[in-house]
Amino acid sequence: MSGYALDNSWEHANRRLALLEQMLDPMTERRIKMLGVGQGARCLEVAAGSGSIAKWLCEQVGQTGSVMATDINTTLLDEIRLPNLEVQQHDIVKSELPASAFDFVHARWILHHLREPERAIRRMVDALRPSGWLLLEEVDFFPVHASSSDVIREFMVALVNTVVKASGRDCFWARILPETVAAMGLAQVGGEGEFPVIQGGSPAAEFFELTAVQMRDQLLATSALPLSRLDQALQLLKSPDLWAFGGGNIAVWGQRSAT
Numbered sequence: 001m002s003g004y005a006l007d008n009s010w011e012h013a014n015r016r017l018a019l020l021e022q023m024l025d026p027m028t029e030r031r032i033k034m035l036g037v038g039q040g041a042r043c044l045e046v047a048a049g050s051g052s053i054a055k056w057l058c059e060q061v062g063q064t065g066s067v068m069a070t071d072i073n074t075t076l077l078d079e080i081r082l083p084n085l086e087v088q089q090h091d092i093v094k095s096e097l098p099a100s101a102f103d104f105v106h107a108r109w110i111l112h113h114l115r116e117p118e119r120a121i122r123r124m125v126d127a128l129r130p131s132g133w134l135l136l137e138e139v140d141f142f143p144v145h146a147s148s149s150d151v152i153r154e155f156m157v158a159l160v161n162t163v164v165k166a167s168g169r170d171c172f173w174a175r176i177l178p179e180t181v182a183a184m185g186l187a188q189v190g191g192e193g194e195f196p197v198i199q200g201g202s203p204a205a206e207f208f209e210l211t212a213v214q215m216r217d218q219l220l221a222t223s224a225l226p227l228s229r230l231d232q233a234l235q236l237l238k239s240p241d242l243w244a245f246g247g248g249n250i251a252v253w254g255q256r257s258a259t
Contacts, residue, residue, distance in 0.1 A: 005163050008073040010214055014050055017076070019207035020109070021052040024249065027194065028053055028108060028137060031251055032060070035133045040064040041103040044127060046092055046120075047110035050076040057104075058082045068102075092120045097127040108137040111174070115167050118180060125184045128256040135253045136181065140174035143195040143245035152244045155233035158225040159211060160247070162218050174250045186254030193250045200242030208246075209237045 007013065032053075037043065039062045045054040048069035054077070057067045063084060069077050070090035077087045090097075092107075093114055105124045111117040124134055144156040160171035178191045198204045212219065212234060219225050225233075236242045 046107040138174035139247040189254040196246040200239040
C-alpha cells in the first residue's frame, strides 16, 4: 500500500493505536455482535494494526474458529500469541485474498488511505463465503468543519489531508461508502454513523496530538499548516477548555448471497 504515512514501526505507534482502539473498539465490537459472528467462524481482519479487534475476535470464535490478521507492517501483530490467530503480511492493494474463505471480513479506517478503495472492497467481498458478512468502518471528517475553534478546524483539515496526500485520497469521502458497498451486490446492506465530541486532554485529543507529532515534518514541508498554527493547535489539544468535533465514524455492512 504505497504512500501509507503512519508506519507501525514508529516509536509511539503502539500508544497512538491504543488510543484509537479506545475510541473505536466499543462501536466495532457492538456491530460485530449485531451481525452474529460467533463460535466456529473463520474471520479476516484487514489492516489489523496492533490487533485489538483480532484478539477480541479470537475470543468470540473460540477454539473451533480462526482469525487471520493482515497488515503491511506486522510489527505489533507479531507480538500476539494465540492458537487460533494467524498473522500475515499483506497489502490489500497489491495482492488478492483467499477466495470464498471467510465467514466475516472486517476493515477499519484503512480505505481512505487507498487510491482505489473500490478494488480493495471487491477483494474483501470475494473473500467471503456464501452468507458471510462484510463490515467496513471508515472516517469522514466533515464534522470538524462545525467545530467552534478555527485553529482546530484548520489543524484537523491540514493533518488528515497530509496523512493521505501520498495516496492521492482525502478524508472527506466516506459518506459515499453505503452506496459503494450496495453496488457490490451484497444483500441486507445497512449502515450507521457516529461522531465524537473531543475535550482537550482526553485520550481522543492525545490521539490527534500523536498523529500530528508523527506527521510534523510532512505538515511543515508542504506548508499545509504554519508552525505557529500547529503549535497553537497542539496546545489546545492539551487544554480541558477545548471542545471540538472529531471525524464521523461511518459503518456499512452487507451479506454475500447464500448461492
